[in-house]
Each structure stands twice: as C-alpha cells, then as structure tokens.
Amino acid sequence: MSKIKLMLAGFTATVITLLIYFPIAVVVVFSFNEGIYFLLPLKGFTTKWYEEVLSNMEFFESIVNSMIVAAMTTSGALLVGVPAAFSFVRLRRNTPFVGFVLLPFLVPWLVIGVISLVFFRTLGLQLSLLTVSLSHIIYSIPLVILIVAARVLSLNPNYEKASMDLGADRMRTFINVTLPLTYPAIAVAALITFIWSFDNFIITFFTIGTEQTFPIWLWGSLRHPTQVPVITAASSLIIIIGSVVVYLLESYRIRKGIGITLLE
Amino acid sequence: MSLKLENIHKFFGHITALKNVNLEVNKGELLVILGTSGSGKSTLxxxxxxxxxPDKGRVLINGRDVTYEPPxxxxxxxxxxxxxxxxxxxVFENIAFGLKIRKYDRREVEIRVKEVAEMLRINDLLDRSVAKISGGQRQRVALARSLVLHPDILLLDEPLGALDMKLRMDMWVELKKLQRQVANTWVFVTHDQHEAMALADKIAVINTGEIQQLGTKDEVYDSPASLFVASFIGEMNFLEGRVTEVKGDVLKVETPVGEVEATMQRVKGRPETGARVTVGIRPEKIQITKTPNDCINTLSARVSEINFSGVLTTYELELPDGSRIKIQTTSRQMGYRQGDKVYISWSPEDVNVYVTQ
Amino acid sequence: MLPSRKGLLTWLGRRRWINWIPSTTYLLLLFYIPIAMLMYYSFWRYLKLFRFEPALTLENYLRFFTSPIYTRVLLNTIFIVGVAMALLLIVGFPIAYFIARYVRSSADRIILLMLIPVEINYLIRIFAWRTILGENGILNSFLVAVGVIEKPLPIFFYNWFAIVIVTMHEWLPYVVIPLYISLRSIPRSLYEAAHDLGASRLQTFLKITLPLCKPGILTAIFIVFIPALGEFAIPALVGGKSGYMIGNMIENQLLAAGNWPLATAASVILLATSLIIVGIMVKILGMEALYR
Structure with a gap:
C-alpha cells in the first residue's frame, strides 16, 4: 500500500518539477545570465537584461495594451454574461438558450479568431484593441456563465425562500440575498477572464491591428535572435508577477469554495 | 470451528482500536457484534x-491461518x-462481478445469478440500473452479490442502516430465514440491540475495543457480564449498595432503600463483605402488588408515571429515598393510578450484582 | 406614464428570460452571424491573392480533400493532438489518483501548484521549451558537456514530438482536475468491495476505477482536444516540418496567401472535425457520463 503511495508521490513530484516548473525556472535563471545563448555552463550574473527591458517602450506599451484589452473584455463579458448565469439556474438544462450561449466553448480558438477577422474585415471595421476585446468576449461569455451559474446552483434555495417568506419581493431578494452570496463567484469569473484575455494569443493574433499586446510583442520579438535575452528578462518579470496574481486568485477561489476553474 | 480470532490487537497511531479480542464462531452460526460507534466493531x-x-494476533478460518491473506x-x-x-x-452485472472475476463460464454465471436472485426475490430487477431501485432492493442486490460466491463466512457491516424501522424489521425475519437456508456462518455488525436480539445466535458485545461478553442471546440478556453490557442491552434498574453478608449461595446487599438478596450464580466477581456493589434488576422481572407480600426482596414505592405503549405498560415508581425504578408488564389492567402506594418484589435469581469498588 | 422604480423592478423580476437577451444577442451578432459568414465564404471562388468572387462552389472543399498535402496536414494534426491527449491521460491519471486517494486534504494546494505557472504565460512557455530543446538549447549543451554527444544535435526540436511535449505542459492541470474530481467521487468502499469479491488491484482498476472515471476523461478531452486542434503558435515555434498543423495552414492561407475561400473552408473542416471527434468520444464513453 505505502509502496504504491510512495511511487505515485514520486511520479507526481517528478512530473510537476520536470514538465511544469523546470522550463519556467530555466527562463528565470537565464534571465540573469551574461551570455545571449541558452548554453551551459552559465556565463555570469547580470541584471543588464532587466535594465534593457525596463527601458524598452514597446514592452511597456504592450503590457498596457494587454491590460486595456483584458479590462474591456472582462467588463463586457460580465455585463453580458452575469444576467444569463442567474437564469441558467432557473431554466435548467433543457432550455435552448443554454446550448446557444455555451457553444463557443466547443469551438477552437483559432476558429473564433478566423470568424472574427472575416466578420470585421467584411464590415470594414478597423482592427484595433477594441476588435480584440469584442472577439475575446465571445469565449468569455460561457466562461463567466459557467463559473457564476455553478455558484448560484450550489446556493441553498432555502435562503431565497426564507427571504421571500419574510416579505421581500423577488427583486429585493435578489439584490439583498442572492447577489451578495454570488459575489465571490463573480469576482473569480472576472479575474479568470482578465488573466485569460491578458494571456490570449491565438484569437488576438487574428483580430489585432497595429498595436501590440504582450503576447503579440513576444511573438514578434521571438523572430529576432538578438532579442532573446530581452525576451527572457521580460518573460521572467511576467512569470513572477503572474505567479503572484494567480496564487492570490486561486487561494481566494479555494477559500470561497468556488469550483476548480469551472470544472466542478 | 468456522472462525477463530486469537489475541487480536489493532492500533491506529496511538489509539487502540482493538485490544486482545478472542472470538470463536461455529459453522452455521449467526454472530452479531454489537457496539456503539467507535467501539471497534467495524474494524474487527x-x-x-x-x-x-491486525497489529497482533491471528485470524483462522476453517482452521487455516489467513491473518496476512488479502481479501x-x-x-x-x-x-x-x-x-x-x-x-x-x-443489477445482474453487480451480482455476477465476483463470478466473472473468478472466470466462471457465461452459462454458469447466469445460472448462479438467477438462482440467488430468485432466492432473494429480485429476479425481475436483473437488467435494472442499481440507481433506479429502492433501498430494500439495493440491500438484496448487495446480499446476492456476496451470497452468489457461496462464501464460508458472510460479513455484514450494518447493512440495514439506511432502511426505515418497518422495513428493517421485515428484513430481520427474512435475513434469519435466509441464513438458515444457506447455512453458512454470518458475522453481523450493528449498534442496534433490537437488531442483535432479532438476528443473533450468539452476541459479542464490544466496547472501546474489548469484547465485553460473548454468549447466546439468553446469556447476554439474563446475565450480562458487566455493567456496560447490562445497561447497553435492554433496560435495567440499578441500585448502589454494600455487601453485608456472603453465606453459601446467598449474597445480601444493603441499599439506601432496603436489603436486597441475590443468588451467587448471578454475582460477577468475588465480592467480600463490605464491598461496594451495583445491583441490577430487569424491569419485567419486578412484580407489583397493593399489599406487601412475604417475598425476600420487597420494597415500598409510589407510582409516579404510567405509560402504555401497545404491548407493554411501563410504570415509573418512586422509592422512599427519591430514586426511581422502572417496571414493565404486559398486562394492562392492574388498576393502579398515579400516586398510589404499592409494593414491589423480585426473586433473588433475577438479581445481577456487579462489584464497583 | 412611467412605472415607479419599485414597479419596474418587480416587472423585471417576473420576466427572467430578459436576462438572456444580452448574451444571446451578443453571440448572435458576433459569433453566429460570423460563423454563417465563414461558411458562406467557404463556397466562394478564389481568383488571385486577396481576390475572390461570390459563388456557390464546392471547389475549395474538393481542393482540400483531393490535395494529398492538406489531408495529410489534417490527419497529422489529429495524430499529434491524439498522441498528446493519450499521454496527458496516462501521465495525468496517476497524479489525479494520488491526489484523490492519498492526499485529499492537500488536493487544493497541489492543484494550485500545478496551475500557477500554467494559467498565464502561454507564449513564454513555448519559448521556454525552445530554450531547452533547441539546437543551441540547454539539453544539447548539457549532453555535450557530459560527453554523451560531440556536438549539438537538432533532433529534439522542430519535430512533432516537441509539439506533444509543449501541449502536455500547456494542458496537464486541466486534465488532472477533472480526473481528480471523478476519482474523488468514488467511495472507498467500492474499491474494497471489488477486492473483497476477488478482484486484484489491476482488475479493480480496469473494472471499477476506469469506468467510473469516464466523466473525467470526457471532460478532459473536451477541454484539451478542441483548442489543441486549432493550435498554431506551438507548431510554428517548435514544430518544424513534421509538426505542420492545420492551424498553420489556415493562418498561412488567410493572411499570407490571401486565399480566403480555402482558409474558410479549412476552418469549417476544422470545426467539423473537432465536433465529430468530441461526438465520437461522447458515443464511446456515453453521454450519461457528462451528467453524472
């Protein structure tokens, strides 16, 4: 029994270390390496790549643009998706609405990118950060609905009944009881959408104009070998900041008992 | 000997789950292990x-040491x-599971599953999903799944817990019948004394990991081996007292409400004169009369509560020192009313005495 | 006359279907109409670079399916994603089993540990693998340093297996999570009952654990297969020749070759492929698996 447990523990630890953490660690370690190639042994410690990144306007602009896109996507998706999440629960599975709003989940991101490009081009819309957000929202709607609806479903319906018994009408029950109890899920949905949108490359690639988001900047820079050390430092910054953000988000989510990223 | 446990010890960390358990069950017997939750009965x-x-001790089945054999x-x-x-x-696949694992051929599996399903009257359910049958039916499927393998020993871990009272009582009768029919050894774990009484040939009462008493129903009921068993099975009136005299077959105890006599067979331990003891009398062993009779153990009391519950009438009486005593009788018309002064008496053979020190 | 504020709220509260209007309208306009448009374009006729005319022709589909290159690319894509999916399930299962069976109280922490580097940094992770597997990468310079090989070999990189590895890094937590949730809901007594009825460890796994994990397996396939089929950044950055996927072809036709009719037809085929594969999986594993 314990032998199997030990083997499984070893396997889990190995996979997490080698497959998930090792590549990330390599990037962070080499961001302090003097040489411009990823060659062992390391050449020597330096922070000059960070100095270079921190004076790189394109990098900063791309981060700001990513934030703008993520913020627009998040607010748009919440505005459009949250009301449906509440009705999702009442109408149960059999409503055609549910399939209608969840279908984008079954479509590869690439296809969402392609249809958006075709659509915007056909309408003659100028591609911009706005068009990126508009296409991100397509995928974020089911994302938001699933996270929030899961929470609403898990609420004890007796809260609402109790409140209505006490004389509150439906709307007041919603505002004073249901909404506050759902608040954490909405917050989690917002953060997950924000992170997803910030990090999305495939949809963005098809719908962006001349501006650059962070993934687009990275994509462009990858083509220039001399840029590698700068990318390494920039990536390390994002890895570290991103890890902190994801850690905070996930621990908040676990504390509030919200399903593991919409899979529960 | 169908099943024999020798010296079984089990520890979980520094908690002792089982302490020196010894048990013997004969072939064809139904042993009930009775205990509260956390008593170690399920672990056993x-x-x-x-x-x-087990951390210590041996398990023998049909004389073979199987202590370290996997299930x-x-x-x-x-x-x-x-x-x-x-x-x-x-349902069919559930029942057939063990047979298929043992690589019986398809026909044999079918015949044996049908046979056991008939015996348990679930032959109409065989192609149903186990999620879509009633609690009682699920019970039978679980039984069938085990019985189809013709095990020498069937182990049942509170399997009736989820049923309501009426259904449980029906199942008791049926299980008992079934056990006689298949004639193998059953070990049944429960926390319900009524269930134990309804099913058992033998009862093992277990508390905090130790077997308190192993015996027939009669032995356990009439002559509980310890104060725990006495209070756990059935109802018992207790009086505290001090031994005043040990003479031949008779033991006399001085209690706050008068002298009580007991015969030595019912005395647990070897009390000396002056020892502190607890005296226990079953409610139904006590007679109640209007006038004092000439029995040895006679006390006066006052009726404080009368409760008729169908078959039984329970009287709660107040003794002169304010303590209370319970009496049960099947006769309804005794003509007593609350506040009546009465006399109660019992025979020395029905008195259990436990040394408390 | 306008209804009072309270009256308006009550009116809204009674009509819950109103809640569906924003999301359905949005998706109708920006998702369903564009999909219709995509299908429409796929029947157009290609003239030359970024020039095409309205038509109702099947020639784009015919060209896709009759060209040995394009069908190869499609099959190659399915193959690569299939291998990655299989390996993900094989690697993810023991991890999920370990968490569910032995360390359930710290399950959240272990999953968090897996999610932190994966929820962000999509391109960074591809870049990281380039630095490891590339010709001038860590792996090669390590092997040279310890003397296993004499000079860097271009074997770890620019091939389909590199895509598999990066895809596994991308999706492992999202495979472990649904498997873990499935395994967690199996009561311990079921394993014990199987043992008691005579099943060995392996038989218990095959007859009890695996069938009861179907919902988790199906969810994992939903989560991984669909986006992975439409991947193009991973193959573009680490795939090389043997790792050319349909996503690369679509991107190339759409943006560089300017052949919208062919690119949209290929997109429709990609969409259909992912729905068919998911449909097959649902068929094999059973739809009821999804609702349990």
Whole structure:
C-alpha cells in the first residue's frame, strides 16, 4: 500500500518539477545570465537584461495594451454574461438558450479568431484593441456563465425562500440575498477572464491591428535572435508577477469554495 | 470451528482500536457484534475480511491461518454499510462481478445469478440500473452479490442502516430465514440491540475495543457480564449498595432503600463483605402488588408515571429515598393510578450484582 | 406614464428570460452571424491573392480533400493532438489518483501548484521549451558537456514530438482536475468491495476505477482536444516540418496567401472535425457520463 503511495508521490513530484516548473525556472535563471545563448555552463550574473527591458517602450506599451484589452473584455463579458448565469439556474438544462450561449466553448480558438477577422474585415471595421476585446468576449461569455451559474446552483434555495417568506419581493431578494452570496463567484469569473484575455494569443493574433499586446510583442520579438535575452528578462518579470496574481486568485477561489476553474 | 480470532490487537497511531479480542464462531452460526460507534466493531469485521491487518494476533478460518491473506484469498464476503454497489453496472452485472472475476463460464454465471436472485426475490430487477431501485432492493442486490460466491463466512457491516424501522424489521425475519437456508456462518455488525436480539445466535458485545461478553442471546440478556453490557442491552434498574453478608449461595446487599438478596450464580466477581456493589434488576422481572407480600426482596414505592405503549405498560415508581425504578408488564389492567402506594418484589435469581469498588 | 422604480423592478423580476437577451444577442451578432459568414465564404471562388468572387462552389472543399498535402496536414494534426491527449491521460491519471486517494486534504494546494505557472504565460512557455530543446538549447549543451554527444544535435526540436511535449505542459492541470474530481467521487468502499469479491488491484482498476472515471476523461478531452486542434503558435515555434498543423495552414492561407475561400473552408473542416471527434468520444464513453 505505502509502496504504491510512495511511487505515485514520486511520479507526481517528478512530473510537476520536470514538465511544469523546470522550463519556467530555466527562463528565470537565464534571465540573469551574461551570455545571449541558452548554453551551459552559465556565463555570469547580470541584471543588464532587466535594465534593457525596463527601458524598452514597446514592452511597456504592450503590457498596457494587454491590460486595456483584458479590462474591456472582462467588463463586457460580465455585463453580458452575469444576467444569463442567474437564469441558467432557473431554466435548467433543457432550455435552448443554454446550448446557444455555451457553444463557443466547443469551438477552437483559432476558429473564433478566423470568424472574427472575416466578420470585421467584411464590415470594414478597423482592427484595433477594441476588435480584440469584442472577439475575446465571445469565449468569455460561457466562461463567466459557467463559473457564476455553478455558484448560484450550489446556493441553498432555502435562503431565497426564507427571504421571500419574510416579505421581500423577488427583486429585493435578489439584490439583498442572492447577489451578495454570488459575489465571490463573480469576482473569480472576472479575474479568470482578465488573466485569460491578458494571456490570449491565438484569437488576438487574428483580430489585432497595429498595436501590440504582450503576447503579440513576444511573438514578434521571438523572430529576432538578438532579442532573446530581452525576451527572457521580460518573460521572467511576467512569470513572477503572474505567479503572484494567480496564487492570490486561486487561494481566494479555494477559500470561497468556488469550483476548480469551472470544472466542478 | 468456522472462525477463530486469537489475541487480536489493532492500533491506529496511538489509539487502540482493538485490544486482545478472542472470538470463536461455529459453522452455521449467526454472530452479531454489537457496539456503539467507535467501539471497534467495524474494524474487527474488516480484519476478518482482510481489508485491515491486525497489529497482533491471528485470524483462522476453517482452521487455516489467513491473518496476512488479502481479501480475495479468503472464503469470506462482505456486505458493506453503504452497500458499495457498482453504479456503472446493472443489477445482474453487480451480482455476477465476483463470478466473472473468478472466470466462471457465461452459462454458469447466469445460472448462479438467477438462482440467488430468485432466492432473494429480485429476479425481475436483473437488467435494472442499481440507481433506479429502492433501498430494500439495493440491500438484496448487495446480499446476492456476496451470497452468489457461496462464501464460508458472510460479513455484514450494518447493512440495514439506511432502511426505515418497518422495513428493517421485515428484513430481520427474512435475513434469519435466509441464513438458515444457506447455512453458512454470518458475522453481523450493528449498534442496534433490537437488531442483535432479532438476528443473533450468539452476541459479542464490544466496547472501546474489548469484547465485553460473548454468549447466546439468553446469556447476554439474563446475565450480562458487566455493567456496560447490562445497561447497553435492554433496560435495567440499578441500585448502589454494600455487601453485608456472603453465606453459601446467598449474597445480601444493603441499599439506601432496603436489603436486597441475590443468588451467587448471578454475582460477577468475588465480592467480600463490605464491598461496594451495583445491583441490577430487569424491569419485567419486578412484580407489583397493593399489599406487601412475604417475598425476600420487597420494597415500598409510589407510582409516579404510567405509560402504555401497545404491548407493554411501563410504570415509573418512586422509592422512599427519591430514586426511581422502572417496571414493565404486559398486562394492562392492574388498576393502579398515579400516586398510589404499592409494593414491589423480585426473586433473588433475577438479581445481577456487579462489584464497583 | 412611467412605472415607479419599485414597479419596474418587480416587472423585471417576473420576466427572467430578459436576462438572456444580452448574451444571446451578443453571440448572435458576433459569433453566429460570423460563423454563417465563414461558411458562406467557404463556397466562394478564389481568383488571385486577396481576390475572390461570390459563388456557390464546392471547389475549395474538393481542393482540400483531393490535395494529398492538406489531408495529410489534417490527419497529422489529429495524430499529434491524439498522441498528446493519450499521454496527458496516462501521465495525468496517476497524479489525479494520488491526489484523490492519498492526499485529499492537500488536493487544493497541489492543484494550485500545478496551475500557477500554467494559467498565464502561454507564449513564454513555448519559448521556454525552445530554450531547452533547441539546437543551441540547454539539453544539447548539457549532453555535450557530459560527453554523451560531440556536438549539438537538432533532433529534439522542430519535430512533432516537441509539439506533444509543449501541449502536455500547456494542458496537464486541466486534465488532472477533472480526473481528480471523478476519482474523488468514488467511495472507498467500492474499491474494497471489488477486492473483497476477488478482484486484484489491476482488475479493480480496469473494472471499477476506469469506468467510473469516464466523466473525467470526457471532460478532459473536451477541454484539451478542441483548442489543441486549432493550435498554431506551438507548431510554428517548435514544430518544424513534421509538426505542420492545420492551424498553420489556415493562418498561412488567410493572411499570407490571401486565399480566403480555402482558409474558410479549412476552418469549417476544422470545426467539423473537432465536433465529430468530441461526438465520437461522447458515443464511446456515453453521454450519461457528462451528467453524472
């Protein structure tokens, strides 16, 4: 029994270390390496790549643009998706609405990118950060609905009944009881959408104009070998900041008992 | 000897789950292990089944030492508390599971499953999903799944817990009948004394990991081996007292409400004169009369509560020192009313005496 | 006359279907109409670079399916994603089993540990693998340093297996999570009952654990297969010749070759492929698996 447990523990630890953490660690370690190639042994410690990144306007602009896109996507998706999440629960599975709003989940991101490009081009819309957000929202709607609806479903319906018994009408029950109890899920949905949108490359690639988001900047820079050390430092910054953000988000989510990223 | 446990000890960390357990069950007997939750009764059953290994001691089945054999190498089969029916298999497949694992050919499997299903009257359910049958039916499927393997010993871990009272009582009768029919050894774990009484040939009362008493129903009921058993099974009136005289076959105890006499067979331990003891008398062994009779153990009392519950009438009486005593009788018309002064008496053979020190 | 504020709220509260209007309208306009448009374009006729005319022709589909290159690319894509999916399930299962069976109280922490580097940094992770597997990468310079090989070999990189590795890094937590949730809901007594009825460890796994994990397996396939089929950044950055996927072809036709009719037809085929594969999986594993 314990032998199997030990083997499984070893396997889990190995996979997490080698497959998930090792590549990330390599990037962070080499961001302090003097040489411009990823060659062992390391050449020597330096922070000059960070100095270079921190004076790189394109990098900063791309981060700001990513934030703008993520913020627009998040607010748009919440505005459009949250009301449906509440009705999702009442109408149960059999409503055609549910399939209608969840279908984008079954479509590869690439296809969402392609249809958006075709659509915007056909309408003659100028591609911009706005068009990126508009296409991100397509995928974020089911994302938001699933996270929030899961929470609403898990609420004890007796809260609402109790409140209505006490004389509150439906709307007041919603505002004073249901909404506050759902608040954490909405917050989690917002953060997950924000992170997803910030990090999305495939949809963005098809719908962006001349501006650059962070993934687009990275994509462009990858083509220039001399840029590698700068990318390494920039990536390390994002890895570290991103890890902190994801850690905070996930621990908040676990504390509030919200399903593991919409899979529960 | 169908099943023999020798010296079984089990520890979970520094908690002792079982302490020096010894048990013997004959072939064809139904042993009920009775205890409260946390008494170690389920652990004991799991040790017999092989799901748990004892830290000390031996398990012998049909004379063979199986202490370290895995569950699948033992001639035992277990009916689990939650029944553990496989949700992805239908009734037939659940029952056939063990046979298929043992690579019986298809016809043989079919014949044996049908046979046991008939016996348990679930032959109409064979192609149903186990999620879509009633609690009582699930019970039978779990039983069938074990019985179909013809185990030498069937282990049952509170399998009736989820049923309502009426259904449980029906199942008691049926299980008992079934056990006689298949004639193998059953070990049944429960916390319900009525269930134990209804089913058992033998009862083992277990508390905090130790067997308190192993005996027939009569032995356990009439002559509980310890104060714990006495208070756990059935109802018992207790009086505290001090031994005043030990003479031949007779023991006399001075209690706050008068002298009580007991015969030595019912005395647990060897009390000396002056020892502190507790005296126990079953409510139904006490007679109640209007006038004092000439029995040895006669006390005066006052009726404080009368409760008729169908078959039984329970009287609660107040003794002169303010303590209370319970009496049960099947006769309804005794003409007593609350506040009446009465006399109660019992025979020395019905008195259990426990040394408390 | 306008209804009072309270009256308006009550009116809204009674009509819950109103809640569906924003999301359905949005998706109708920006998702369903564009999909219709995509299908429409796929029947157009290609003239030359970024020039095409309205038509109702099947020639784009015919060209896709009759060209040995394009069908190869499609099959190659399915193959690569299939291998990655299989390996993900094989690697993810023991991890999920370990968490569910032995360390359930710290399950959240272990999953968090897996999610932190994966929820962000999509391109960074591809870049990281380039630095490891590339010709001038860590792996090669390590092997040279310890003397296993004499000079850097271009074997770890620019091939389909590199895509498999990066895809596994991308999706492992999202495979472990649904498997873990499935395994967690199997009561311990079921394993014990199987043992008690005579099943060995392996038989218990095959007959109890695996069938009861179907919902988790199906969810994992939903989560991984669909986006992975439409991947183009991973193959573009680490795939090389043997790792050319349909996503690369679509991107190339759409943006560089300017052949919208062919690119949209290929997109429709990609969409259909992913729905068909998911449909097959649902068929094999059983739809009821999704609702349990």
């Amino acid at each position: 059953l799991r040790i017999i089944s092989g799901l748990e290994k 699948y190498n033992r001639p035992t089969s277990m009916v689990f508390q939650d029944l553990a029916l496989f949700p992805h298999l239908n």
